Amino acid sequence: MKHFTGVCPNNWIYRQGSCYKISPKGLNWNAAKSAYEALGSTLAMIKSQAEQQALGPKITHEPWIGLHRDPKDKSRWMWIDGTQATYTHWSKGEPNSVAEECGQMYTATHRWKWNDLGCSASLHYVCEIKGWFEFFKLLAEIFLILRKRLVKCYLLRPSAKKTHSRRPYNERYLAFRLAQF
Numbered sequence: 558m559k560h561f562t563g564v565c566p567n568n569w570i571y572r573q574g575s576c577y578k579i580s581p582k583g584l585n586w587n588a589a590k591s592a593y594e595a596l597g598s599t600l601a602m603i604k605s606q607a608e609q610q611a612l613g614p615k616i617t618h619e620p621w622i623g624l625h626r627d628p629k630d631k632s633r634w635m636w637i638d639g640t641q642a643t644y645t646h647w648s649k650g651e652p653n654s655v656a657e658e659c660g661q662m663y664t665a666t667h668r669w670k671w672n673d674l675g676c677s678a679s680l681h682y683v684c685e686i687k688g689w690f691e692f693f694k695l696l697a698e699i700f701l702i703l704r705k706r707l708v709k710c711y712l713l714r715p716s717a718k719k720t721h722s723r724r725p726y727n728e729r730y731l732a733f734r735l736a737q738f
């Protein structure tokens with residue numbers, strides 16, 4: 558994906574289809590959560606080992622991530638989009654206190670592992686937005702799904718005596734065309 562250096566705003570980091578930025582100043586977890594929402598970004602959600610490995614080495618300042626304890630069951634962790642955290646990368650012995658309800662990522666000295674921490678602490682934080690490439694890919698997918706449905710309706714219409722040979726939905730072709738951007 559090295560060709561898509563222009564997919565993120567200036568000074569954001571592009572990794573695995575998303576853009577990330579570490580805030581220049583510290584806030585408590587809830588204030589950090591709100592800080593960039595108006596811009597369409599969220600606190601970073603790290604849902605796979607691949608994402609952790611791609612993002613981890615770029616992390617400084619031991620920032621907040623978009624991880625918090627489930628208010629209905631404090632033993633469980635969830636991401637700010639409401640999904641349960643199935644992949645986790647806790648530091649040894651963490652999470653270590655139900656009073657610590659928010660998640661942060663350590664830096665290189667702790668191999669970018671995670672820690673639970675009281676949400677009122679003032680930390681830098683990592684924001685995430687989807688890269689423009691992902692946005693265009695989503696638009697193209699929606700277009701192809703709609704197109705496929707329209708073609709299907711046309712073929713099923715009883716009065717339609719002729720059918721046209723149409724290019725089948727082809728993911729490889731889509732990927733090829735998107736790579737031309």
Ligand SMILES: [Ca+2]
Binds near residue numbers: 651652657673674
């Ligand atoms: Ca802790």
